[in-house]
Amino acid sequence: MKMIEMDRRRMLESVAALIGAAALPLDAMAAAAKAPAKGKPALDAPTMALVSAVADTLVPRTDTPGALQVGVPARFAGLLQNWANAEHKAQFLAALAAIDTAAKTEAGKPFTLLPASQREAFLRTYDKAHLKVDAAYTKLKDLLVMLYYFSEPGATVELRYEHVPGAWEASIPLTPQTRAWAGANVG
Amino acid sequence: MFDAIVIGSGMSGGIAAKELCERGLKTLVLERGRKIEHGADYNDWMQPWELPTAGQVPEDVLEKDYPIQRQCYAVNTATQQYWVKDSQHPYETPEGKPFSWIRGYHLGGRSIMWGRQTYRLSEMDLSSNARDGHGIDWPIRYNDLAPWYDKVETFIGVSGANEGLPQLPDGKFLPVMPMTDGEKLFKAAVEKNFPDRKVIQGRCAHLTEPQPHHIELGRNPCQYRSLCERGCSFGAYHSSLSSSLPAAQRTGNMTLVTDAIVHSIVTDPKTGKATGVRIIDRLTKQARTYEAKVIFLCASTIGSAQVLLNSRNDANPRGLANSSDQVGRNLMDHVYGPTVMGVMDGPDTYHRGRRPNGLYIPRYRNVESQNESYLRGYGFQGGVMRQGWRGVAGSEPGVGKELKERTRHPGPWVARLSGFGEMLPNPENRVTLHASKVDEWGIPQLHIHCEHGENDKALGRVMLEDAKAMLKAAGATITYETGRLHPPGLGIHEMGTARMGADPKTSVLNKYNQAHDVPNLFITDGAAMVSSGCQNPSLTYMAMSARAAYHASEFLKAGTI
Numbered sequence: 209m210k211m212i213e214m215d216r217r218r219m220l221e222s223v224a225a226l227i228g229a230a231a232l233p234l235d236a237m238a239a240a241a242k243a244p245a246k247g248k249p250a251l252d253a254p255t256m257a258l259v260s261a262v263a264d265t266l267v268p269r270t271d272t273p274g275a276l277q278v279g280v281p282a283r284f285a286g287l288l289q290n291w292a293n294a295e296h297k298a299q300f301l302a303a304l305a306a307i308d309t310a311a312k313t314e315a316g317k318p319f320t321l322l323p324a325s326q327r328e329a330f331l332r333t334y335d336k337a338h339l340k341v342d343a344a345y346t347k348l349k350d351l352l353v354m355l356y357y358f359s360e361p362g363a364t365v366e367l368r369y370e371h372v373p374g375a376w377e378a379s380i381p382l383t384p385q386t387r388a389w390a391g392a393n394v395g
Numbered sequence: 396m397f398d399a400i401v402i403g404s405g406m407s408g409g410i411a412a413k414e415l416c417e418r419g420l421k422t423l424v425l426e427r428g429r430k431i432e433h434g435a436d437y438n439d440w441m442q443p444w445e446l447p448t449a450g451q452v453p454e455d456v457l458e459k460d461y462p463i464q465r466q467c468y469a470v471n472t473a474t475q476q477y478w479v480k481d482s483q484h485p486y487e488t489p490e491g492k493p494f495s496w497i498r499g500y501h502l503g504g505r506s507i508m509w510g511r512q513t514y515r516l517s518e519m520d521l522s523s524n525a526r527d528g529h530g531i532d533w534p535i536r537y538n539d540l541a542p543w544y545d546k547v548e549t550f551i552g553v554s555g556a557n558e559g560l561p562q563l564p565d566g567k568f569l570p571v572m573p574m575t576d577g578e579k580l581f582k583a584a585v586e587k588n589f590p591d592r593k594v595i596q597g598r599c600a601h602l603t604e605p606q607p608h609h610i611e612l613g614r615n616p617c618q619y620r621s622l623c624e625r626g627c628s629f630g631a632y633h634s635s636l637s638s639s640l641p642a643a644q645r646t647g648n649m650t651l652v653t654d655a656i657v658h659s660i661v662t663d664p665k666t667g668k669a670t671g672v673r674i675i676d677r678l679t680k681q682a683r684t685y686e687a688k689v690i691f692l693c694a695s696t697i698g699s700a701q702v703l704l705n706s707r708n709d710a711n712p713r714g715l716a717n718s719s720d721q722v723g724r725n726l727m728d729h730v731y732g733p734t735v736m737g738v739m740d741g742p743d744t745y746h747r748g749r750r751p752n753g754l755y756i757p758r759y760r761n762v763e764s765q766n767e768s769y770l771r772g773y774g775f776q777g778g779v780m781r782q783g784w785r786g787v788a789g790s791e792p793g794v795g796k797e798l799k800e801r802t803r804h805p806g807p808w809v810a811r812l813s814g815f816g817e818m819l820p821n822p823e824n825r826v827t828l829h830a831s832k833v834d835e836w837g838i839p840q841l842h843i844h845c846e847h848g849e850n851d852k853a854l855g856r857v858m859l860e861d862a863k864a865m866l867k868a869a870g871a872t873i874t875y876e877t878g879r880l881h882p883p884g885l886g887i888h889e890m891g892t893a894r895m896g897a898d899p900k901t902s903v904l905n906k907y908n909q910a911h912d913v914p915n916l917f918i919t920d921g922a923a924m925v926s927s928g929c930q931n932p933s934l935t936y937m938a939m940s941a942r943a944a945y946h947a948s949e950f951l952k953a954g955t956i
């Protein structure tokens with residue numbers, strides 16, 4: 209067993225070295241996704257303001273960072289530019305605009321101009337009426353929420369993430385303090 | 396002149412190469428795809444926040460280049476390098492009869508992206524065709540394969556437990572990965588309510604406790620990351636890159652040539668024996684020929700059929716080794732698609748680590764004898780885990796602090812089952828060469844005609860009902876169910892296109908995986924399968940590869956081929 213332990217440590221070191229050193233082919237793509245291409249912004253200023261307000265209301269700052277602190281709006285813009293096709297991009301933008309339209313008719317103001325407390329009350333009602341009913345809204349919410357929990361603070365400060373757990377513990381106690389594991393492939 | 400050529404470096408070719416090299420044969424491995432470096436070319440270091448476009452492959456790229464591959468669950472930006480571009484590797488299917496050919500052309504083939512579930516076929520499986528008359532009888536029985544299963548399991552490392560089930564033989568296992576508490580409850584409930592069924596921990600090709608022969612190859616214990624499809628720098632699951640090719644390499648007997656697309660097998664018209672293979676260089680498109688005394692064709696079920704059919708010549712107008720007209724026929728996959736999920740009560744516990752494995756329910760229908768209205772049977776893969784954050788966040792409405800607070804905590808126990816059913820062999824399910832269309836290397840494209848028969852569809856229906864009944868027996872409330880069958884191919888267990896058999900008139904290969912018509916040609920991938928069982932098949936391909944390599948080297952020594 210000792211030998212295996214040592215081997216494992218050596219392996220971990222070499223993996224760490226690899227992360228530092230290797231020029232991996234997907235690096236460029238990763239960078240592209242993080243920082244939307246210079247020049248024309250991926251989304252115009254009013255749309256960025258709207259998605260920021262929606263993301264902030266969905267996942268606000270509490271005792272941990274919220275969507276704005278972890279950069280969800282910029283990542284969302286990056287995904288619309290580098291991942292979504294034209295049709296889905298339009299659907300996401302329409303789902304955002306629909307929130308704004310509803311705010312105007314139901315709360316009397318564009319969503320971004322509502323005070324924070326009203327935003328939350330409005331979006332709670334809107335969410336109840338639209339989640340799992342309105343496919344475009346459901347996808348929009350899933351995407352914004354996913355970008356938050358996939359972010360480093362979302363995964364490691366709000367939830368818990370171990371890139372290399374090193375063990376499978378099939379049964380550990382669950383207490384009111386237990387945080388969920390982040391990452392993909394977690395059930 | 397080599398002693399042996401192995402065509403394809405995937406799951407089957409890797410083991411064939413290792414065994415031939417270890418038996419002292421100078422072996423050339425030809426791989427159509429690019430070279431991949433174990434470790435250096437993997438993306439398993441990427442943290443969730445480092446994944447390009449959050450792991451999602453751009454939709455326009457999926458649509459243009461991966462319309463078929465995108466159907467596979469393992470396609471994401473961290474694995475994108477492993478899937479063929481369908482746009483570059485086209486094939487045809489009849490209108491309304493899709494076949495999903497999921498593949499990767501690179502060193503190691505699909506042994507990099509596979510799901511690592513590892514099961515033996517049983518005596519029941521190897522005698523099923525004889526029992527009900529569908530397909531022809533296997534020329535081998537369980538005892539012929541058993542020592543080779545032992546050998547391959549020991550070499551690759553398989554985690555699992557012995558269960559004493561006749562329909563799913565025990566093996567040489569490394570320590571089992573334990574069940575969650577939800578799974579223990581589920582197992583107890585199912586086994587109590589359905590005495591004919593067993594819920595067991597999945598058997599998977601992971602090193603829970605590496606043995607000295609694994610450590611020698613630089614392989615390390617599994618770290619429970621479930622990033623496996625990206626390639627594992629720890630070498631903790633078996634792939635050609637972590638395991639079989641390094642073993643072949645260290646004998647000093649292997650020569651590896653990548654970017655070499657095998658176009659056809661060359662034969663001597665006088666003897667009818669194979670003399671070598673003709674390849675097209677992937678990059679320069681120049682043709683070359685390599686010669687050897689014996690050839691192992693391991694280009695995968697459909698790839699190998701393509702090579703045989705394209706090796707047609709004046710003496711063999713229908714293709715090589717095809718006097719029986721069975722090459723390309725009897726294409727099978729597993730009946731796959733029906734899936735059920737449900738929320739169930741369980742103890743206040745959680746789990747740590749991401750276990751790259753799940754539960755398995757071995758076949759329980761028509762086991763002792765034929766007693767259902769349909770033939771053969773099916774098994775299930777699944778698991779009972781705490782619902783993850785994405786499901787918890789999306790399960791019900793909520794915003795703001797409330798949403799955050801809910802998602803912060805592990806969700807309820809969620810049970811999940813997916814069926815895998817045995818598909819009957821049918822000679823009309825077949826691949827043929829397209830009459831005129833060729834790919835960019837001048838090789839004829841394939842036409843794939845494959846559809847589910849009535850028995851296959853019946854299995855899909857009972858599978859769904861059984862899965863629901865088992866979840867209900869465990870007290871689960873069903874939250875998701877689908878009975879839709881995926882197109883054949885998407886089970887990614889395609890097999891059968893050059894079946895074994897005792898009679899050269901009705902089969903392509905004999906009991907040694909040796910072509911009846913071409914004694915120095917062996918085919919040891921899924922093409923050789925005579926029936927499909929319902930178990931994940933790769934272990935059987937590897938066992939056949941090792942077994943055939945032994946016989947081929949004995950025949951060479953004896954001068955009979």
Ligand SMILES: Cc1cc2nc3c(=O)[nH]c(=O)nc-3n(C[C@H](O)[C@H](O)[C@H](O)COP(=O)(O)OP(=O)(O)OC[C@H]3O[C@@H](n4cnc5c(N)ncnc54)[C@H](O)[C@@H]3O)c2cc1C
Nearest residue numbers: 403405406407427500504505510511512657695920931933
């Ligand atoms: C996502 C996924 C999950 C899976 N899960 C499981 C599982 O849990 N358990 C299981 O048992 N199986 C599983 N499989 C199936 C498993 O991967 C295959 O059964 C196995 O890899 C087949 O081995 P093979 O050697 O026949 O083909 P491959 O591994 O595909 O290798 C064939 C090789 O031949 C090369 N080749 C093809 N044509 C030519 C040519 N003309 N010239 C030169 N080289 C050529 C290819 O590039 C490739 O490298 C899974 C597959 C996938 C994709």
Ligand code: SF4
Nearest residue numbers: 617618620621623627
């Ligand atoms: S779970 Fe095990 S095999 Fe899979 S990537 Fe992690 S260490 Fe490798």
